[in-house]
Amino acid sequence: MPKVTIDAIDRKILQYLIKNARMPFLEIARECGISGAAIHQRVKKLDDAGVILGSRLEVDPKSLGFDVCAFIGIKVQDPRMNSTTVSELEKVPEVVECHYITGENNILAKLYCIDNEHLMHTIFDSILKIPGITATQTMISLNELFSRQVDVEIEELAE
Numbered sequence: 001m002p003k004v005t006i007d008a009i010d011r012k013i014l015q016y017l018i019k020n021a022r023m024p025f026l027e028i029a030r031e032c033g034i035s036g037a038a039i040h041q042r043v044k045k046l047d048d049a050g051v052i053l054g055s056r057l058e059v060d061p062k063s064l065g066f067d068v069c070a071f072i073g074i075k076v077q078d079p080r081m082n083s084t085t086v087s088e089l090e091k092v093p094e095v096v097e098c099h100y101i102t103g104e105n106n107i108l109a110k111l112y113c114i115d116n117e118h119l120m121h122t123i124f125d126s127i128l129k130i131p132g133i134t135a136t137q138t139m140i141s142l143n144e145l146f147s148r149q150v151d152v153e154i155e156e157l158a159e
Helices: 006-020 026-034 037-046 081-091 116-128 152-158
Strands: 070-075 094-099 105-115 131-143
Touching: 006 026, 006 037, 006 152, 026 037, 037 131, 070 081, 070 116, 081 094, 105 116, 116 131
Parallel strands: none
Antiparallel strands: 070 105, 070 131, 094 105
16 A cells, blocks of 8 residues: 655644544644644545544453453465465454464464453364464463554654
8 A cells, every 4th residue: 555645734633533533523623723624624535545444442352251362373384375364264253353474473363262261262163273274372461561553653753
């Protein structure tokens, strides 16, 4: 995807929306010193350009009883099977993220389970039954220390 050029106002808009995706556009407009219509146009431009991937509500998995967060490195027999493997992983409800990676494994998956037994069943009854997976390496997160979106100010440094 080509790099999109954004200006200081776009960055300010993104900062507000990253902090609070529900912030009213008129409030953002007041903070940026431009009209509400201009905010709508800029957000639409950012959305159409693929800068904004959507907005979502975040739920604390632990509050819903998902006490185990794990990362699983997955080795695929043949890299040509990567996309098929990812399609199958997407069907496993416990898997919430999936990344192609470098190193000994081809894929890194993040998943949430109720407990270690649920994790074990997910690995043995779902993940390891996917054709082409030859090995897995599981790492259990003891505690998530922080999670954040990319800082739009960091992008300025790269220019």
